[in-house]
Amino acid sequence: MVFVKKSFLLISALFLLLSLAGCxxxxxxxxxxxxxxxxxxxxxxxxxxxxxxxxxxxxxxxxxxxxxxxxxxxxxxxxxxxxxxxxxxxxxxxxxxxxxxxxxxxxxxxxxxxxxxxxxxxxxxxxxxxxxxxxxxxxxxxxxxxxxxxQRYDYSKKGLLDYYEVVNSEGGKKYKAQLKDVTNKTMRDLSTSQLEELDKNIDAIIKDLQKNKDSYEKQSSKEAYLFAAQYAQIIKQRTQLFLNDSNYMSLRDEYLANNLQWIVDFxxxxxxxxxxxxxxxxxxxxxxxxxxxxxxxxxxxxxxxxxxxxxxxxxxxxxxxxxxxxxxxxxxxxxxxxxxxxxxxxxxxxxxxxxxxxxxxxxxxxxxxxxxxxxxxxxxxxxxxxxxxxxxxxxxxxxxxxxxxxxxxxxxxxxxxxxx
Incomplete structure (x- = not known):
């Protein structure tokens, strides 16, 4: 009983010290x-x-x-x-x-x-x-x-696919099928293999945008093209955060800085x-x-x-x-x-x-x-x-x-x- 009482007093004193910390x-x-x-x-x-x-x-x-x-x-x-x-x-x-x-x-x-x-x-x-x-x-x-x-997919994916409807509707159909399971609601259910496949598909989209830059800009505008390319980057960044969970916070701040620089330049x-x-x-x-x-x-x-x-x-x-x-x-x-x-x-x-x-x-x-x-x-x-x-x-x-x-x-x- 004495031990219990002393323990209680010790815990109470510690709790009081913590309560006063910073005050x-x-x-x-x-x-x-x-x-x-x-x-x-x-x-x-x-x-x-x-x-x-x-x-x-x-x-x-x-x-x-x-x-x-x-x-x-x-x-x-x-x-x-x-x-x-x-x-x-x-x-x-x-x-x-x-x-x-x-x-x-x-x-x-x-x-x-x-x-x-x-x-x-x-x-x-x-x-x-x-x-x-x-x-x-x-x-x-x-x-x-x-x-x-x-940290989200839906509206960047929509912006990217809407752009393809204007500049390359056939390509857009293919990319829409590849991205159909990628949503804000389902993103945390994606397996590592699904995320790796998604990352490869996004790389292919980014490559397509880079390869066809002049053509796509003529069919839309320079500003619209830049937004489409940035939407693709956002989707890739979200995917990379999932694939590098142990480095999530560090990678996110780096991406925050990169994206802000894009906005400043634009x-x-x-x-x-x-x-x-x-x-x-x-x-x-x-x-x-x-x-x-x-x-x-x-x-x-x-x-x-x-x-x-x-x-x-x-x-x-x-x-x-x-x-x-x-x-x-x-x-x-x-x-x-x-x-x-x-x-x-x-x-x-x-x-x-x-x-x-x-x-x-x-x-x-x-x-x-x-x-x-x-x-x-x-x-x-x-x-x-x-x-x-x-x-x-x-x-x-x-x-x-x-x-x-x-x-x-x-x-x-x-x-x-x-x-x-």
Whole structure:
């Protein structure tokens, strides 16, 4: 009985220590408000081509709403006309067609992404806002929507086969038969041998597109051809992720970076030289600080674009968010998070504000803080109740000034609700 009682006390003490992990509050910096601005006043250097906007979680109203707020600020202040989401490339083109041509509805367009985290009121409002913006804008001022992810098949397959209907209907029939079992619903049921066969078939399609490039472009357009070739690449990337499951996360970030570069190049040819990319903090940041040790999309972009890549991270203090609990069920969780950076601004009354690290460096105290390694908020779409009892399970240890060029801090964050 004594042993049981001691064990209970030991477990209770350990549980208390874990509960307190990460809850220590740092010091506020005097006059910190002088080094902040409203999101609508974000100012990006003129030489920047790619702006990354990170989400500390996928399950907060504030971070989803910030997609629109940041994009609107960059439209007004930096003439950015292209928004890219960490979402399916093919599905995102359904959103693009809606905001440009009014095809379907905002809700239907968002559901085409087939990502639960985006089936929210905030995302639908954002897409509707982009549609309404375009309907009132001059042709030269219209905005465009992309996804740079490759975790789905359906809409990229449809885009590819629709293209073949125009340029090579007989070839299209053959490829349609080869791809008939490849869908979002069935993709996880495909065997290794089926995936290997699919990979060979996609290689044959890519080869056909390359061989007949001039002919196909004459029958369609240069832009349509480029999209068809990219659809084929997306299908191949999805297949490669299945065939290289042990290297999934690393390969995915490499593909995310490659696909974003394709979008940047394509839109530059249309006269749009700046792009806003929205993804999780772990994809946006430049230092590959994730615990799994793989190279982040942000590091790839930093290497390619150097100073022309500008990363804006996010962090939070008090947060109630929604996420899957491991079994697919979505629940709300609440945590309180502190680090030296968010606590430096704890006396600011605004709930949401932007900190430009270049401006923050004008204060020696803030310069020391942003150059200090610390735990930054980092919550994915999977979360378990016990994660919140130790900070290392919902944060990443990184140096803010090395990972980002600026930070949006949300002091009180509330949960999204997924629309089924």
């Amino acid at each position: 220590g509050k740092g010091e506020a910096v005097k006059d910190a408000s002088k080094y902040t601005s409203a999101v609508e006043d974000i100012d990006i250097p003129n030489y920047v081509k790619v702006i990354g906007f990170g989400e500390a979680t996928h399950g907060n109203v504030e971070f989803q709403t910030l997609k629109k707020d940041v994009f609107q600020a960059l439209i007004n202040n930096e003439n950015v006309r292209v928004f890219v989401l960490e979402g399916d490339f093919g599905g995102a083109q359904q959103i693009n067609q809606f905001i440009l041509n009014g095809t379907g509805t905002a809700e239907e367009a968002v559901k085409a992404l087939d990502y639960g985290i985006y089936k929210t009121e905030q995302m639908i409002e954002f897409v509707q806002w982009m549609h309404d913006y375009n309907m009132a804008a001059d042709e030269k001022d219209r905005i465009y929507f992309y996804g740079n992810d490759m 839109e530059a040819a249309q006269g749009h030289d700046k792009v806003l990319m929205s993804a999780h903090n772990g994809h946006i940041e430049k230092t590959s600080a994730n615990m799994a040790g793989y190279k982040s999309m942000g590091q790839y972009l930093d290497e390619v674009y150097k100073d022309a890549y500008y990363a804006i991270g996010t962090d939070f203090v008090n947060n109630t968010f929604q996420a899957q609990n491991g079994s697919g069920e979505r629940k709300n969780y609440t945590i309180e998070h502190h680090n030296a950076l968010v606590d430096a601004f704890s006396e600011i009354k605004d709930n949401i504000f932007y900190v430009d690290f270049k401006k923050a460096n004008e204060s020696q105290e803030l310069a020391d803080i942003v150059a200090k390694e610390q735990r930054m908020g980092n919550i994915g779409d999977d979360f378990s109740f016990w994660y919140k009892f130790t900070q290392m399970l919902y944060t990443i240890k990184m140096t803010p000034a090395e990972a980002y060029d600026g930070m949006i801090i949300v002091q009180e964050a509330t949960p999204t609700k997924v629309i089924e």
